Amino acid sequence: MNPEFIHTYVSVDCVVFGFDYENRLNILLVQRHVENMPVDSQKKLPGSLIFSDEDVDDAANRVMYELTGIKKMVLKQFKCFADPARASNQNDIKWMGTEYKHNIDRIITVAYLALCKIDHKINSSKYDTVDWHPIDKVPQLPFDHNQIINESLIEIRKWMETDFSIIFELLPKKFTIRMLYQLYSAVSEKKIDIKNFHKKISSFNYIIQMEEIEQNVSHRAARYYRFDPKIYKKTHNKLIK
Amino acid sequence: MNPEFIHTYVSVDCVVFGFDYENRLNILLVQRHVENMPVDSQKKLPGSLIFSDEDVDDAANRVMYELTGIKKMVLKQFKCFADPARASNQNDIKWMGTEYKHNIDRIITVAYLALCKIDHKINSSKYDTVDWHPIDKVPQLPFDHNQIINESLIEIRKWMETDFSIIFELLPKKFTIRMLYQLYSAVSEKKIDIKNFHKKISSFNYIIQMEEIEQNVSHRAARYYRFDPKIYKKTHNKLIK
Numbered sequence: 222m223n224p225e226f227i228h229t230y231v232s233v234d235c236v237v238f239g240f241d242y243e244n245r246l247n248i249l250l251v252q253r254h255v256e257n258m259p260v261d262s263q264k265k266l267p268g269s270l271i272f273s274d275e276d277v278d279d280a281a282n283r284v285m286y287e288l289t290g291i292k293k294m295v296l297k298q299f300k301c302f303a304d305p306a307r308a309s310n311q312n313d314i315k316w317m318g319t320e321y322k323h324n325i326d327r328i329i330t331v332a333y334l335a336l337c338k339i340d341h342k343i344n345s346s347k348y349d350t351v352d353w354h355p356i357d358k359v360p361q362l363p364f365d366h367n368q369i370i371n372e373s374l375i376e377i378r379k380w381m382e383t384d385f386s387i388i389f390e391l392l393p394k395k396f397t398i399r400m401l402y403q404l405y406s407a408v409s410e411k412k413i414d415i416k417n418f419h420k421k422i423s424s425f426n427y428i429i430q431m432e433e434i435e436q437n438v439s440h441r442a443a444r445y446y447r448f449d450p451k452i453y454k455k456t457h458n459k460l461i462k
Numbered sequence: 463m464n465p466e467f468i469h470t471y472v473s474v475d476c477v478v479f480g481f482d483y484e485n486r487l488n489i490l491l492v493q494r495h496v497e498n499m500p501v502d503s504q505k506k507l508p509g510s511l512i513f514s515d516e517d518v519d520d521a522a523n524r525v526m527y528e529l530t531g532i533k534k535m536v537l538k539q540f541k542c543f544a545d546p547a548r549a550s551n552q553n554d555i556k557w558m559g560t561e562y563k564h565n566i567d568r569i570i571t572v573a574y575l576a577l578c579k580i581d582h583k584i585n586s587s588k589y590d591t592v593d594w595h596p597i598d599k600v601p602q603l604p605f606d607h608n609q610i611i612n613e614s615l616i617e618i619r620k621w622m623e624t625d626f627s628i629i630f631e632l633l634p635k636k637f638t639i640r641m642l643y644q645l646y647s648a649v650s651e652k653k654i655d656i657k658n659f660h661k662k663i664s665s666f667n668y669i670i671q672m673e674e675i676e677q678n679v680s681h682r683a684a685r686y687y688r689f690d691p692k693i694y695k696k697t698h699n700k701l702i703k
Contacts, residue, residue, distance in 0.1 A: 226471060227514045228469055228471055229470065229471075270468075271467070272467060273468045273546070273568070274546050276545050277570070298542065300539060301518050301539065303572075305516065305517065321467065
């Protein structure tokens with residue numbers, strides 16, 4: 222064999238997005254265990270090496286199920302990360318040795334985006350600690366996990382531009398326009414004016430006004446809306462119709 | 463080591479799109495050599511195993527350079543294909559043995575989309591035979607290359623919806639609206655009316671009418687247009703502005 226070609230382990234890593242009650246974008250991190258390292262510096266993205274009889278999509282679904290207990294989640298493969306130096310940090314090598322009982326020389330990972338309603342109960346069969354972290358307060362993570370998160374944000378933006386309906390995967394079933402606005406603003410790069418946003422949204426016939434209004438809020442109670450996926454499918458925006 | 467985890471070779475494969483003079487979408491295929499197999503059943507997508515010090519994007523750029531002699535091409539990673547059975551055909555195993563001098567048990571591939579102006583001279587340093595094939599006349603290919611091509615079509619559609627400017631990577635610098643229409647129709651799933659298309663296109667201020675008209679054509683000579691990337695950048699369509 223030409224020794225120049227790599228023979229490598231392959232993993233999947235998942236960036237799971239949620240939208241919290243303070244209207245911030247969050248992601249799920251899990252705890253890894255490395256001896257003699259402070260606990261608060263051991264967060265990582267949920268992930269796993271893939272099995273010999275497994276496709277990467279199956280591995281990502283397995284990771285998501287072990288992580289959340291939820292069987293079907295909106296999950297999207299977005300990029301393979303294969304920098305030769307991505308697993309060269311000594312702490313990461315040590316952790317892989319403990320976790321996988323082997324010295325792993327090189328590892329490439331296939332990254333996935335997942336969308337989760339934050340009020341969904343997280344019931345992990347694998348991890349003791351699974352926590353939501355606001356996206357702007359993610360600590361320094363092992364491997365290239367911070368880079369993966371940064372690129373996942375670019376990806377979710379693009380995804381929302383192509384298919385606006387994915388935004389409703391992150392919202393509760395009934396939501397106010399303010400919640401929708403704040404989620405859109407959290408994902409988008411640009412600030413947008415709330416009046417323009419209202420106007421635009423009111424032209425989307427798949428966002429349905431409900432009878433119900435907010436209860437027990439300190440500000441003026443806002444009306445709830447819901448998303449109608451059937452109407453969306455019919456009227457889905459194409460560049461050229 | 464837990465024997466359930468895979469340790470595998472990794473390759474990149476490139477689907478290179480071009481748009482020909484008969485207004486058809488084409489892709490580039492290369493010739494592989496397998497003993498006792500008819501030559502016409504040995505086409506494949508251009509690709510390579512990745513080197514031990516190489517990232518996948520670098521490998522894809524190398525493949526594209528070895529394939530075309532062109533240093534900078536529009537190239538986009540779109541999916542990792544990792545079906546455990548994707549390299550289990552006996553002819554494919556035999557070819558890998560000859561090409562890479564080793565028995566390869568499993569191989570995952572990272573697929574890329576590339577866009578090429580078809581009048582660009584293809585100057586391959588690696589392959590004797592590099593040919594354009596109309597997308598609807600692609601023969602049976604090895605591995606999962608037919609599936610990769612099918613999924614690349616879905617991807618190029620999405621890409622065009624998110625960023626319409628990529629369509630101009632496939633057109634000559636000056637083009638008629640008919641050429642643009644036929645390329646758009648070849649990529650899109652849905653048939654669109656040419657009158658509506660004309661109307662829509664005339665609202666795009668980044669498509670600039672030129673003085674020049676077609677020469678030596680049997681039909682009525684049409685006007686040429688060009689794409690202005692600077693204006694496009696300024697006015698790039700967002701769902702919500």
